[in-house]
């Protein structure tokens with residue numbers, strides 16, 4: 001769309017097809033994508049738009065808003081209150097990150113002044129109790145479980161009673177997971193829910209489960225009253241499009257995302273950056289924050305100017321490497337930028353047919369002169385070409401000023 005001079009029906013359709021492909025690749029369910037594009041065609045009436053209106057902007061905004069809408073089904077069915085005992089039950093498939101997320105959730109609230117406690121009602125997986133115990137001990141959170149009792153309902157009820165007496169205000173019950181949806185898991189989960197009467201049931205979903213997300217989430221919702229969703233492993237390769245399906249299937253919002261294995265790698269869910277990344281539009285505000293954080297004030301305008309010009313020289317690389325590398329792994333930083341999605345930058349994506357920037361003899365001279373190995377100079381050139389290619393995509397992009405960032 002950015003290459004087209006006139007935005008007509010054809011361009012809009014091409015644009016929507018491209019977005020459809022991107023979303024399907026990000027594991028968004030086909031039906032959701034189809035409904036969204038139908039809605040957009042209704043919203044964006046090209047004939048009605050007066051000349052001079054920024055049609056691109058309107059289409060872009062419509063896509064963005066529709067995705068945000070899918071991800072915003074309202075508030076969770078219950079929000080725990082400090083000082084009042086609440087029971088929160090976690091459900092999900094084995095390996096989804098359920099046990100880890102229970103501790104992260106407890107730890108997050110503990111830091112905010114709550115008095116959380118963990119109950120391990122997972123009697124199916126050997127080692128589940130040990131894992132919870134280890135995590136809980138590390139975070140100094142009280143826990144309850146048993147090595148001998150095999151009835152998850154009994155453990156759950158005993159645990160909840162114990163912590164109610166101890167005036168814990170957030171009692172978290174971890175339930176069994178299985179390899180796939182199966183009747184026994186759902187029946188057990190239903191019974192634990194019936195016995196403990198949780199105020200909130202949280203469905204934990206691995207961001208990489210892909211197109212299976214809808215059926216999986218729906219199956220859980222049909223057995224227990226799921227009221228919120230947590231998406232884990234957002235630090236991985238998956239864009240997490242399955243999360244839209246989970247929201248649609250459970251009619252519950254995502255409340256947190258897991259971004260790593262550690263206890264504090266856990267963030268409150270924020271819909272706008274999530275959608276930006278899903279579309280490969282980048283998280284401008286995150287990127288600008290990083291720039292403001294690590295690039296010295298006096299260099300900031302210059303760097304942004306260079307980014308928008310799209311020129312990238314070895315000298316810029318040298319000057320900016322110091323700053324940019326401080327921003328974290330280069331891929332992570334670039335993935336925040338509009339137009340860069342992770343797959344744009346796989347290793348070795350280098351276009352070898354690029355005009356040779358340096359002859360062999362020049363590379364050898366540079367290596368000798370700088371006291372480096374020839375392969376080191378060649379590695380640097382490879383890195384340069386890779387970055388230059390990414391950088392060139394910035395050309396012509398309007399870098400938002402601070403006030404404009406909230407527009408997207």
Ligand code: GDP
Nearest residue numbers: 094095096097098099100232233258259260261
């Ligand atoms: P459960 O079977 O659902 O209880 O899953 P676990 O809590 O045992 O987690 C399974 C694996 O996923 C473990 O190796 C966790 O460390 C890992 N894990 C959980 N959450 C995240 C996350 O947000 N990011 C990453 N990278 N790993 C995670």
